[in-house]
Amino acid sequence: MASLEQVRAWIDRLEAVYTENKEYLTELDSAIGDADHGINMARGFIAAKQALAENPPADIGALLKSVSMTLIKTVGGASGPLYGTFFLKAAMTCTGQTELDAEGIEKLFEDGINGVKQRGKAVVGDKTMIDAWEPALTAIKDTRQNGASIAEILDAAVAAAEQGRDSTVPLVARKGRASYLGERSKDHQDPGATSTVLMLTAARETLA
Amino acid sequence: MKKLINQADNVVVDALKGMEAAHPDLLKVSYDPKYIVRADAPVKDKVAVVSGGGSGHEPLHGGFVGRGMLDAACPGEVFTSPTPDQMEAATKAVSGGKGVLHIVKNYTGDVLNFETAADLCQAEGIDVEAVVVDDDVAVKDSLYTAGRRGVGTTVLMEKIVGAAAERGKSLKEVADIARKVNAQGRSMGMALTSCTVPSAGKPTFELGADEMEVGIGIHGEPGRERMKVKTAREIVEMMSDAVISDLPYKSGDELIVMVNGMGGTPLIELYILYNEFAQVAKAKGLKISRKLVGNYITSLEMQGFSLTLLKADADMVKLWDDPVLTPGLRWGV
Structure with missing residues (x-):
């Protein structure tokens, strides 16, 4: 079971992770984007953590909703609405709940990831965060069906997302600002897929 | 900066x-x-x-x-x-x-x-x-x-x-x-210089003293081609070709035309550009019903301009002529 405190720890962990990786993500983004992804993610999760500290939510749905609204307001660019939508859809499936079992964790990520897919309309191979989210979702569903624990499910999700992230390196971007570079977007790792892996890794460290 | x-x-x-x-x-x-x-x-x-x-x-x-x-x-x-x-x-x-x-x-x-x-x-x-x-x-x-x-x-x-x-x-x-x-609307822009985003403090891109970027975006995104600066006539002919052939706009079409400055180009140059476009339109049988010449969608202090054409029917022209009262556009009031 993942408790309300654990979900809160996930968000707190993300604040630390994105702050530590601020320059790394920004460097990836400066190669094929507009050089602000790390700065934006760090700013967003610093604000999200602060909002939770000021107004501690009573259930997981309310917590994820607070994170969503803060990210939407503070991250900006394309990743603000994308990650904001992830947490908004995840919040809706967790409304009123104070703990999540393996099925609840599956639903959180399934609804959240489907929200991102709907919002961004990207598919695997476009060189976006979907290259990490989509294989992670498949891994979560496959392992959950076989009765796996939360730890096993998230282990599988992280491994699949890492593979997806690495697969973005040789791709030509077809969505987002990087797509205007055409062939010049090759040989660069996608910053969005990279920040997605960090999000899942932090989930593995805190929710299981 | x-x-x-x-x-x-x-x-x-x-x-x-x-x-x-x-x-x-x-x-x-x-x-x-x-x-x-x-x-x-x-x-x-x-x-x-x-x-x-x-x-x-x-x-x-x-x-x-x-x-x-x-x-x-x-x-x-x-x-x-x-x-x-x-x-x-x-x-x-x-x-x-x-x-x-x-x-x-x-x-x-x-x-x-x-x-x-x-x-x-x-x-x-x-x-x-x-x-x-x-x-x-x-x-x-x-x-x-x-x-x-x-x-x-x-x-x-x-x-x-x-x-x-x-x-x-x-x-x-x-x-x-x-x-x-x-x-029914199409545009293309070009730049003679970059612009500087205040928080960045340095120019978004570098352009040689004798170069221009054709097809530039309004945030300094790269365009189609970088080349040596040409005369206003040559530039307008090149850009008109790209815009007109895209829809395409055909002889007899009525147009609303905008010759727009990017922020750092003086009006005297925009009128030179408008005159060149009017010649092109005449030669191709395009009718200019209405026009705007000035700075309307800029890119900070960038030197350059964009050309926008809109194929406009009578209803659209009527709506265009309706009163407007804003800081940037006002007529008919």
Whole structure:
């Protein structure tokens, strides 16, 4: 079971992770984007953590909703609405709940990831965060069906997302600002897929 | 970097304060979240028209708030999309009960933020439709990219659609007119110099003293080609060819034409460019019904210009001629 405190720890962990990786993500983004992804993610999760500290939510749905609204307001660019939508859809499936079992964790990520897919309309191979989210979702569903624990499910999700992230390196971007570079977007790792892996890794460290 | 600013971080807020101080008769400004609404908002039983985008393109969008054009504009940081909370608050502030149209320029950040805002508004029972402008012919492989960028046609759309809303048309009718304007409008830009985003402090790109970038975006995005500077006539002929052949515009078509400065080009040069375009249009049998020559959708202090053509039927020209009263455009009042 993942408790309300654990979900809160996930968000707190993300604040630390994105702050530590601020320059790394920004460097990836400066190669094929507009050089602000790390700065934006760090700013967003610093604000999200602060909002939770000021107004501690009573259930997981309310917590994820607070994170969503803060990210939407503070991250900006394309990743603000994308990650904001992830947490908004995840919040809706967790409304009123104070703990999540393996099925609840599956639903959180399934609804959240489907929200991102709907919002961004990207598919695997476009060189976006979907290259990490989509294989992670498949891994979560496959392992959950076989009765796996939360730890096993998230282990599988992280491994699949890492593979997806690495697969973005040789791709030509077809969505987002990087797509205007055409062939010049090759040989660069996608910053969005990279920040997605960090999000899942932090989930593995805190929710299981 | 030399700029007439106080602090790089406060550029947008300081400029909003200036707009509020200069035009209290036309508009009102909210600072948290940031948006501009027309002074008499919300207007009952009228479709409200809302737009927004990164700052640095003035007078777009805030300078087009007022009677006969936009009900609200949401300014982001310089060249950065505004966020859904701004758009949601602006939409609520101007909603007059007949629905709200969002005019969105096609940039991934703008589109995603406006879509998220539309979801939030619809969840609260406000009828929102969005029309995306994607008129920049410089982007060739639009199937394999995020698509064509939204540029000059946005200005013409905001004027025409604002007039349609003022006449009391329904949300569906207003949105249909907006889509028609987008379908019939095409633009392309060029630059002689880069521009400097205040928070970045250095030019967005480097261009040699004798070079120009043809097909530039309004944020300094790379264009089709970098080449040696040519005469105004040669440049207009080259850009006209690209724009005219794209729709294509044909002999006998009536046009609304905009020769737009990027922020750092003097009017004397824009008139030279307009004259060259008028010659091209004459030779090709294109009729110029209406025109704008000046700075309407800029890129900070960039030197350069863009050419926008809109194939306009009689109804569109009527809407164009309707009264408009905004800081950036005013006639007929």
